[in-house]
Amino acid sequence: MSSSHLLRALRRTLGLGRSQLPVDGRNVILITGCDSGLGHCLAVYCHNVLSMTVVSCCHNLKSDGARLLQQLSSQGDERRRMHTLELDLLQPCSIRLVHDRLQDILAEDTSYQLTALVNNAGVMCFGEFEWQVPEQIEMQINCNLLGTMRLTRQLLPLLRQQRGRIINVTSHCGLQALPALAPYAASKAALRFWTDSLRIELQQYGLEVVNFIPGSFVLDSNIAARQQQHAQRMREGFSAEQHAHYDVYFEQFNGYLKIVSGYKAPNQLKDEALLAKFQDALTSTQPSALYIHEPWRYRVYRWLFWLCPTPLVDWLTLRFCAMPTYETSEQKIG
Structure with missing residues (x-):
């Protein structure tokens, strides 16, 4: 320089x-x-x-x-x-x-x-x-x-x-x-x-x-x-194994996203x-x-992301997104 x-x-x-x-x-x-x-x-x-x-x-x-x-x-x-x-x-x-x-x-x-x-x-x-x-x-x-x-x-x-x-x-x-x-x-x-x-x-x-x-x-x-159209294309691309593993969670996930679609x-x-x-x-x-x-919430989370160790950052990220996450059968029963 x-x-x-x-x-x-x-x-x-x-x-x-x-x-x-x-x-x-x-x-x-x-x-x-x-x-x-x-x-x-x-x-x-x-x-x-x-x-x-x-x-x-x-x-x-x-x-x-x-x-x-x-x-x-x-x-x-x-x-x-x-x-x-x-x-x-x-x-x-x-x-x-x-x-x-x-x-x-x-x-x-x-x-x-x-x-x-x-x-x-x-x-x-x-x-x-x-x-x-x-x-x-x-x-x-x-x-x-x-x-x-x-x-x-x-x-x-x-x-x-x-x-x-x-x-x-x-x-x-x-x-x-x-x-x-x-x-x-x-x-x-x-x-x-x-x-x-x-x-x-x-x-x-x-x-x-x-x-x-x-x-x-x-x-x-x-x-x-076009999120719902994107979701339909993803659904069409699932294998039989993926349908069995993801379908319930997939529907919850995209149901939540209807607010941003359209x-x-x-x-x-x-x-x-x-x-x-x-x-x-x-x-x-x-x-x-x-x-x-x-917004102030972003600023607080961004500061915490910089400060915290990776496991805590991952947990905070999920809290920040506030979106549905996958649950196993055992987690649902518990």
């Missing part, structure tokens, strides 16, 4: 010289996963509150969330500030099309600056590792990790040229793995360490890379909307404190490497 990089790191650690960069319609931000939940919330916030030009990437342009964002682009602004694009992170051709459209948007006005890429899109599937079929496991790794890497690699020349920053939305599962979310946790932990490596690599080019952990909002998002309105997430942290990650001249937004 050069002396200038070391000085910069010390100033960041000590909080010296921190200020907020002004943003307006000339600042372009690209956000993925905008169909619902956090991505949709951030797209609306950056457009309505920060007055930025937003490239909101949705998996399905016919989704309710995409339609709401498209309506924002036709509100009679002097220049269009909401561009809603379709993006499938599993398809390299879709990523290339988004890159080309972003270049076209930036070319429309020489004052435009690509301010940030927000990698928010992700998929999640609840189920013990033995239950999940290969395509479910691969889908989570491919979308959450490899898809994010593909998009970032495609956009890095533009980001480097314009000194844009990268904000990667990871998860508490990247800090402490939870049962029934093994592939998801693996993808988010990998994303966390990739983010750290990328931050060190890109700081020499003047690019900021931020890890943003927004806390649990599964009830306000559609990330688990479609939710795209703009349910309302959290001013979370948005304030996101704004700091986006506009601070000295952003933190890691932003964590969490």
Whole structure:
């Protein structure tokens, strides 16, 4: 690390010289996963509150969330500030099309600056590792990790040229793995360490890379909307032995998860404190490497996880999840 990089790191650690960069319609931000939940919330916030030009990437342009964002682009602004694009992170051709459209948007006005890429899109599937079929496991790794890497690699020349920053939305599962979310946790932990490596690599080019952990909002998002369909696919993949061993527990487990299943309105997430942290990650001249937004219960458990020995951490993790667990016949009788 050069002396200038070391000085910069010390100033960041000590909080010296921190200020907020002004943003307006000339600042372009690209956000993925905008169909619902956090991505949709951030797209609306950056457009309505920060007055930025937003490239909101949705998996399905016919989704309710995409339609709401498209309506924002036709509100009679002097220049269009909401561009809603379709993006499938599993398809390299879709990523290339988004890159080309972003270049076209930036070319429309020489004052435009690509301010940030927000990698928010992700998929999640609840189920013990033995239950999940290969395509479910691969889908989570491919979308959450490899898809994010593909998009970032495609956009890095533009980001480097314009000194844009990268904000990667990871998860508490990247800090402490939870049962029934093994592939998801693996993808988010990998994303966390990739983010750290990328931050060190890109700081020499003047690019900021931020890890943003927004806390649990599964009830306000559609990330688990297809959980019951996922469960049915797992059930179909069981062998006769697995049916005999798991069926009762499997039904209890997925019955409990019905609360997170099913479609939710795209703009349910309302959290001013979370948005304030996101704004700091986006506009601070000295952003933190890691932003964590969490309820007090998460903070207490996270402290205990760090402090306690592994057997106690495992027990606390089960308490934290508060989900059904497998019981043998002897345990049920007892």
